[in-house]
Amino acid sequence: MASTFKIALALAVCSLASPALAQDDGPRFCPNRPGLGSSTCTTEAGRLGAELGVADWTLNKTDSGRSDSVAIGDSFLRYGLDDRTELQIGFVAYTHVYDRIGASVVKDGGFSDVRLGLRRNLIGNDGGDIALAIEPYVTLPAGQSAVSDGDWSAGLIVPSSFSLGGDLSLGATAIVAAAVDKDGDGRHFSATQYLGLSHPLSPEIGLTGEVGLRYDDDPAGDVWAPVASASLSWTPRDLWQFDIGTVIGLDGDSDDAEFYIGLSTLF
Numbered sequence: 001m002a003s004t005f006k007i008a009l010a011l012a013v014c015s016l017a018s019p020a021l022a023q024d025d026g027p028r029f030c031p032n033r034p035g036l037g038s039s040t041c042t043t044e045a046g047r048l049g050a051e052l053g054v055a056d057w058t059l060n061k062t063d064s065g066r067s068d069s070v071a072i073g074d075s076f077l078r079y080g081l082d083d084r085t086e087l088q089i090g091f092v093a094y095t096h097v098y099d100r101i102g103a104s105v106v107k108d109g110g111f112s113d114v115r116l117g118l119r120r121n122l123i124g125n126d127g128g129d130i131a132l133a134i135e136p137y138v139t140l141p142a143g144q145s146a147v148s149d150g151d152w153s154a155g156l157i158v159p160s161s162f163s164l165g166g167d168l169s170l171g172a173t174a175i176v177a178a179a180v181d182k183d184g185d186g187r188h189f190s191a192t193q194y195l196g197l198s199h200p201l202s203p204e205i206g207l208t209g210e211v212g213l214r215y216d217d218d219p220a221g222d223v224w225a226p227v228a229s230a231s232l233s234w235t236p237r238d239l240w241q242f243d244i245g246t247v248i249g250l251d252g253d254s255d256d257a258e259f260y261i262g263l264s265t266l267f
Contacts, residue, residue, distance in 0.1 A: 025240055028126065031264035032076060034231035034243035035208045037173035037194040038159040040059045040131035042199070043080035048267045051076040053092075056260040065101035071112075072096075074262070084125055088117035095147045110144025117157075129163040150184030153177060164197075171196045171210075182220045189217045196229075206233045208245070225254040239266040 030041040033051050043049045056185050060067045073093025078086045092112035099106040117137035124131030135157040155177025162170045164262025172195050179190035196210030208231040216223035231245025240263070247258040 027266060029239050029241075029266050030124050031241055033241070033264050034233055034245040034260070035212045035228050036212050036227070036247070037171050037196055038133075038135065038157050040088040040121060040133045040159045040161050041125050042084055042119050042133070043078045043266070045080040045082050049078035049080075049086075049264070050267065051078075051262065051264040053260055053262040056258065056262075058255050058258045059130040059155050060255045064103060065099065067100075069109075070096045074260075078119075084121045086119050088115070088135075089121060090115040090117070091142075092147070097146055108146035108173050111142070113138045113139050113141055113148050124161070131161045133159050135159065143173075151180045151187070153180050153187060155179075155190070168197065168199045171198060179216060179218075182218050186219070188219060188266045191215050204235050206235075207231075208233070215232035223253045224251065226250040227254050241265070 027047065028041055028044050029049075031049065031051050032039050033053075053071060056071040056074055056163070058069045058071075071092045072095070075093065076088065076090045078088050081084050091114045094109060095112060096109040099108075115137055116139075117135055119133055119135040121131070121133045136155070137157065137252045138154045139152060141151055143149075146254070155175055157173060157175050159173045160171070162172075164170055172193070175190075175192040177190045177192075178187040179184075181188055192212060192214040194210055194212040196208060198206065198208060200206050208229070209231045212227045213228070214223070214225040214227075216225075227247050227249055229245060229247045231243060233241055233243045235241045242261075242263045244261045245259075247255070249256050253258075
């Protein structure tokens, strides 16, 4: 498990940064991007929200080598069913995996598994001091072998946010899941918690700071994976957002680093 020092460091990083822009009058526009946690609000009925990770690079080093992966077209589509409910579909168009183990190099990649979800807002869909939602989902093994879990998984996401005054808010996202075993045969319990502070730097720019801890009770061995994240969002015009961000692993079970850029819009 991560040391107390590393967890304290992560919380310090969280306290220094912050994101979520205030919502102007107009259609509800609340992308999941950027950052680790999930948004609490839903897409308005009959409208389609589209979020795209243009490029996402992840690095994972081990004693025997390193693995680099680049995901292109990390897509998340959200369609409003009614005033508090949205249907979701997520997938990655292509991921290139480049593994170097000793003197050997393995290159592979392909289309990802597909995630289907349904978000229901319970409180604060159009603002307020408290917001809460629930989001059950299932992941289908539609991807190519190099980037697929090899079996279905399912889980529940519970995002929430709390106003702390002065445009400062606290976001929390809890996730419990039946995750696929590392060997692709069967499922195990997994739980994740993300915490973050947010504050608009201007009407167009927001800075996000978060920490997270994921626990996997995999038969191959327990995994405790703490991370810290910082991201920047820019909304130059209504219903368009651009973002950039990074995630740093705080323990050997976490990926060492991740860097991404993306955009979101509402139709």
